[in-house]
Amino acid sequence: MMMMSIPKQDTLDILCPMHVQVDATGHITHVGPTLRKVRPGKPWVGERVLEVLRIMRPREVMNMDELFRILGDKLHIELRDAPRTGLKGVAMPDGTGGVIVNLTFGISVLDAVRDFALSSADFAPTDLTVEMLYLVEAKSAAMEASRKLNLRLQGAKLAAEQQAVTDTLTGLKNRRAMDQALEKYVEMGRPFALMHIDLDYFKAVNDTYGHAAGDHVLLNVATIFRRMTRVGDIIARVGGDEFVVLMPGNTVKSNLTRTGQRIIDALEKPTDFKGETCRISGSIGTVIWNGRSDVNPETLMDDADVALYASKNAGRARQTFYDPKLRDST
Amino acid sequence: MHGLALRAVQLFVNDCHGAAKWAKILNSAGFEFDEFEAMLDYEEEVAQKLLVAMTDVLERPASDILEDIGTYLVSHPNVEALRRLLRFGGVTFEEFLHSLDELPDRARLAVPDLVLPSIELREHSAVNFSIICQGNFEGFGHVLAGLLRTMADDYGALAFVEHGGGGQGAETLSVTLLEATFSEGRKFDLGAHVA
Numbered sequence: 001m002m003m004m005s006i007p008k009q010d011t012l013d014i015l016c017p018m019h020v021q022v023d024a025t026g027h028i029t030h031v032g033p034t035l036r037k038v039r040p041g042k043p044w045v046g047e048r049v050l051e052v053l054r055i056m057r058p059r060e061v062m063n064m065d066e067l068f069r070i071l072g073d074k075l076h077i078e079l080r081d082a083p084r085t086g087l088k089g090v091a092m093p094d095g096t097g098g099v100i101v102n103l104t105f106g107i108s109v110l111d112a113v114r115d116f117a118l119s120s121a122d123f124a125p126t127d128l129t130v131e132m133l134y135l136v137e138a139k140s141a142a143m144e145a146s147r148k149l150n151l152r153l154q155g156a157k158l159a160a161e162q163q164a165v166t167d168t169l170t171g172l173k174n175r176r177a178m179d180q181a182l183e184k185y186v187e188m189g190r191p192f193a194l195m196h197i198d199l200d201y202f203k204a205v206n207d208t209y210g211h212a213a214g215d216h217v218l219l220n221v222a223t224i225f226r227r228m229t230r231v232g233d234i235i236a237r238v239g240g241d242e243f244v245v246l247m248p249g250n251t252v253k254s255n256l257t258r259t260g261q262r263i264i265d266a267l268e269k270p271t272d273f274k275g276e277t278c279r280i281s282g283s284i285g286t287v288i289w290n291g292r293s294d295v296n297p298e299t300l301m302d303d304a305d306v307a308l309y310a311s312k313n314a315g316r317a318r319q320t321f322y323d324p325k326l327r328d329s330t
Numbered sequence: 331m332h333g334l335a336l337r338a339v340q341l342f343v344n345d346c347h348g349a350a351k352w353a354k355i356l357n358s359a360g361f362e363f364d365e366f367e368a369m370l371d372y373e374e375e376v377a378q379k380l381l382v383a384m385t386d387v388l389e390r391p392a393s394d395i396l397e398d399i400g401t402y403l404v405s406h407p408n409v410e411a412l413r414r415l416l417r418f419g420g421v422t423f424e425e426f427l428h429s430l431d432e433l434p435d436r437a438r439l440a441v442p443d444l445v446l447p448s449i450e451l452r453e454h455s456a457v458n459f460s461i462i463c464q465g466n467f468e469g470f471g472h473v474l475a476g477l478l479r480t481m482a483d484d485y486g487a488l489a490f491v492e493h494g495g496g497g498q499g500a501e502t503l504s505v506t507l508l509e510a511t512f513s514e515g516r517k518f519d520l521g522a523h524v525a
Contacts, residue, residue, distance in 0.1 A: 114521030120421045133520060134418040138440030141411045145334070145368040152367075 016102045017124055022049045024097035026064040034122040035103065038112070039081055049101070053087070054078045067091060067099065077103065085112050105129070110136065167237040169215060170222035178236035178244050182297040185248060191291035192248045193256050196304035197225075197263065199241040200281040200316045213273040217280060224266040228259060244304070251288045253321065260284045260319035268317070283311035284319035331377040331467070332444045336366040339380060341409060342402045343388075351387055359383035371443065377467060393472045393493070400476025404484060415440070416481060417518040422510060423487035427451055427459060427478075449474070460494070461503040471501030478505060486515025 009030055012019055017034035031044045044052070055061035057076035070091070077087040088106040091099045105112045109129055112118065123129045165177035173181070185192050199221065206214035218241070225235045225243060234246040250256065267282040285308025287300055307322040314320065343352045356364070359379045366372070385392050404413040419429030419436070429436075434446040447465020454460065461478075463471055475493045482489035488509040494502040 110521065117519065117521070119518070119520050120418070130418055130520070134415060134436070135439060137411065137418075138415055138436075141415070142369075142441050149367055149369045 012100070015124060015126075016100075017122060018103040020044075020049060020053075020101045020103065021094065022099050022101065024064070026050060026067075028052070029098070034118065037116050037118065037122065038079065038085065040116075042081070052080060053089075053101070054080050068093075071099070075101075083111075083115060085115065109133070170218055170237050172222050172225070172243070173234060173236035175236060175238040178234065178238060178246065179297070181234045181236075181246055182300065185246065186289070186295060186297050186300070189291045190248055191251045191289055192246055193250050193286055193288045194300055194304045195245040195247065195256070195260065196285045196301075196308045197243045197245070198283050198308055198312070199243075199267070200283055200312075202241040202280050205278045205280060209273060209276050209278060213276065213278055216273045217271055217278050220271050221267065221280075224263065228263050228266060244301075251290065253288065256286055256288070256321075257319065260286065264317055264319070281317040283308055283316045285309065285311055285322065286319060287322040331372050331374055332441070333366050333370040333372060334368045334441060334444060336372055336377065336380065337368040338403060338409065338412075339384075339399060340366050341406075342399050343384070345406055345408055346398065346402060347388060354387045355380070355383045358386055374466065381469070392469060396469045396472035397476035397493075400473040400478075401480045402476075403473075404477055404480045413481075413484065414518070414522075416477075417484070423482050423485035423489065424507060424510060426481060426485065427461075427505065427507075430461065457507045459505040459507070461505060462500055463503070464500045466499070468496070468499070468501075471496060471503055474501075475503055478503070483513075484516045484518075486511055486513045488512035 012021075012030075013032050017032040019032045020028055020035065021030040023029050026048050028044050028047050028049050036044065039052070042052075050061060050063070050067070055067065055070075055075050055077050058070055058073050059066075061067050061070070071093060072090065075089040075091065077089050079085045079087065086106060086108040087103045089101050089103040091101040094100045104127070109132065113133065120130045165173055165180070167174045182194070199217075202214065202217065205217055218237075221243070222235075222237070225245065229235060229245055229247065230250070232248055233250075234248075236244050236246075238244050247256075247259075250259075264282050264284065267280055270277045270279050272278070285304045285306065287303040287307060289295060289300055303322040306326050307320045310320040310326050311318045320326070340352065343355060359382070361376075361379075381392055381395070384395050388395060403409055404416060415436070416426070419433070420426035428451060430449045430451050433449055437444045437446045445465075447463045447467065447470045450462045450464075452460045452462070461474065463474060471493050475491050478491045479489070482491070487507060490506040490508060492504050494504050496502060
């Protein structure tokens with residue numbers, strides 16, 4: 001076998017700044033410049049390699065014979081000194097009976113660079129470590145920018161939702177818009193009637209024919225309300241199958257009775273959905289405000305609600321006007 | 331134009347000239363928003379409108395403003411990340427100059443849709459270089475000139491950078507490296523990154 005000579009130390013220091021030269025007896029004879037920084041103050045040279053490096057994989061190495069059996073294999077190594085930096089490596093014969101172990105930080109490189117204050121010059125020009133560090137920083141900066149954008153967009157979306165005054169399915173106003181309108185009319189002292197309508201048997205339609213049928217019925221109901229009310233009336237869907245109509249200036253009980261009845265009649269007309277006939281009805285509770293008494297908008301809503309439940313209790317499909325006596329009976 | 335670039339300009343105005351000027355600039359440009367989003371894309375003309383508004387409000391020629399932006403980008407603590415990313419390009423200023431060719435690729439590695447003007451370094455002698463940049467934003471050469479001057483300081487090198495004008499979409503810079511290690515420069519700690 002031809003004897004080879006170890007390349008000059010300068011050559012190896014540049015090509016592999018993290019290599020360790022070990023003689024046949026397992027003693028270190030030279031280490032690359034970057035590795036020297038990794039155990040500051042330690043001699044390296046003259047130390048036993050296996051007392052400095054703990055070779056864990058492919059298997060725990062206890063002596064040089066075992067190391068010679070895994071030449072060329074990928075080694076998982078840990079420095080025995082704190083902070084027990086993890087290393088990857090490969091060992092090959094040096095041609096004179098010893099071995100050269102070339103090392104790299106592998107995935108622990110971020111910590112190692114910080115722990116040992118390494119610079120770009122500590123890595124071989126062919127080593128992609130610095131590019132990897134660049135990429136980590138660049139990507140986390142980009143990620144941070146994206147994250148901030150997402151946060152801002154989410155904030156904007158929430159704000160938009162809070163400001164929304166429309167029920168997305170029916171296009172009617174939502175509860176928020178109704179609350180605002182109520183407050184406004186009470187504040188201005190303008191008389192109005194407040195009609196609270198709850199659909200009867202709607203849950204049965206939903207359960208029997210599905211949500212698509214339910215949505216179809218709701219759209220139809222919205223059309224009925226639009227047709228049966230006047231232009232200035234405010235119609236809101238305030239719950240799954242609950243609606244409130246605010247009718248400014250409409251305080252004549254006989255008119256309201258007729259309007260309520262027309263609404264109930266229209267609601268009771270069956271609607272077809274994909275060949276199925278959907279039947280619902282409606283219960284109504286109505287409160288009239290004269291525009292003078294000192295009143296809280298919430299109380300008016302509650303009054304309408306009490307009247308509505310009176311309709312429900314009396315057998316549904318009817319309209320009840322609020323009367324304080326209703327509260328006594330419940 | 332990429333929002334990252336426009337947002338950098340926004341940071342520059344706010345940090346160097348104050349929020350009031352920024353508001354004036356947006357107003358003068360006719361934009362109806364308060365800030366640029368780094369991760370969104372904007373029409374090319376937005377950058378031109380912005381620059382015109384900046385010259386009006388800051389009352390300085392565009393080339394001066396663009397150079398200031400270049401300086402700001404690699405010296406202000408609020409954009410330290412960028413200076414760090416550039417320092418990855420090389421251990422010395424000369425090595426950094428040689429890494430400029432790959433700057434657009436490096437940028438794309440970080441943000442795939444970020445398109446920078448192409449940059450070509452020509453070495454005339456050990457100390458004389460010219461840099462040709464080509465892209466669709468006229469004036470980028472001035473940004474690069476400010477950036478290179480500041481990076482030379484950062485590396486502790488003494489360099490003379492001059493914008494040599496341009497034409498047909500290309501701008502030429504000349505760089506004279508007077509002394510590679512003139513001062514200590516600023517420290518670049520490879521592992522200093524804090525996310």
